[in-house]
Amino acid sequence: GESVGLHLPTLSVQEGDNSIINCAYSNSASDYFIWYKQESGKGPQFIIDIRSNMDKRQGQRVTVLLNKTVKHLSLQIAATQPGDSAVYFCAVRGAGSYQLTFGKGTKLSVIP
Amino acid sequence: GAVVSQHPSRVICKSGTSVKIECRSLDFQATTMFWYRQFPKKSLMLMATSNEGSKATYEQGVEKDKFLINHASLTLSTLTVTSAHPEDSSFYICSARDFRSGSYNEQFFGPGTRLTVL
Numbered sequence: 546g547e548s549v550g551l552h553l554p555t556l557s558v559q560e561g562d563n564s565i566i567n568c569a570y571s572n573s574a575s576d577y578f579i580w581y582k583q584e585s586g587k588g589p590q591f592i593i594d595i596r597s598n599m600d601k602r603q604g605q606r607v608t609v610l611l612n613k614t615v616k617h618l619s620l621q622i623a624a625t626q627p628g629d630s631a632v633y634f635c636a637v638r639g640a641g642s643y644q645l646t647f648g649k650g651t652k653l654s655v656i657p
Numbered sequence: 658g659a660v661v662s663q664h665p666s667r668v669i670c671k672s673g674t675s676v677k678i679e680c681r682s683l684d685f686q687a688t689t690m691f692w693y694r695q696f697p698k699k700s701l702m703l704m705a706t707s708n709e710g711s712k713a714t715y716e717q718g719v720e721k722d723k724f725l726i727n728h729a730s731l732t733l734s735t736l737t738v739t740s741a742h743p744e745d746s747s748f749y750i751c752s753a754r755d756f757r758s759g760s761y762n763e764q765f766f767g768p769g770t771r772l773t774v775l
Contacts, residue, residue, distance in 0.1 A: 581766075586748075586769070586771065587769060588661075588663075588766040588768045588769045589701070589766045590766075591762060591765075591766075634701070643689065644691070644703060644706065645691075645703070647700045647701045647702075649699075649700045650699075650700050652698075
């Protein structure tokens with residue numbers, strides 16, 4: 546099965562700085578990866594995704610990097626804002642499956 | 658588009674009672690819905706996969722007689738926590754799969770239901 550971990554449970558950054566949140570996965574057959582943002586008491590909110598045939602994808606202020614060699618995924622948030630404070634989860638989907646396996650989550654705190 | 662709702666958003670019940678949580682896809686049909694459980698400061702754990710018109714598939718360690726799932730229509734799945742106990746207190750989140758989404762991101766999440774069992 547798939548196991549998904551995160552390198553840091555908490556991350557504090559100054560407003561305006563860049564944030565990097567990391568995730569490691571175990572199944573080399575995983576083909577789709579998603580980052581979610583979850584605010585307290587709410588469901589996960591889609592941020593950005595990447596397929597296994599890519600190694601980088603950019604959105605508005607967010608970039609996802611995928612390193613399949615070491616089975617590592619990262620989320621970069623540029624110019625972090627107080628509204629970015631939340632828990633961030635990576636989720637991984639195995640090839641041929643539509644089930645998602647979630648990582649443990651990193652709580653991002655933005656210091657004004 | 659692709660909105661998923663849950664009802665109720667929070668519920669408090671006495672130990673021994675049963676609680677039903679609804680998950681609805683509002684603007685799409687979902688042949689598959691997923692139920693997750695999330696403990697405080699923990700990740701989402703998949704409980705079961707709900708398929709319209711058939712029995713749900715439960716993950717290992719999840720009691721199917723405890724957590725009854727019904728997916729009677731393409732827009733509604735329900736999770737009933739039977740004979741609830743304080744240890745069932747948790748945040749329950751559903752997601753619905755829009756198989757016609759045309760993109761890899763085909764799973765859309767509801768806002769969650771906070772269950773507190775006294």
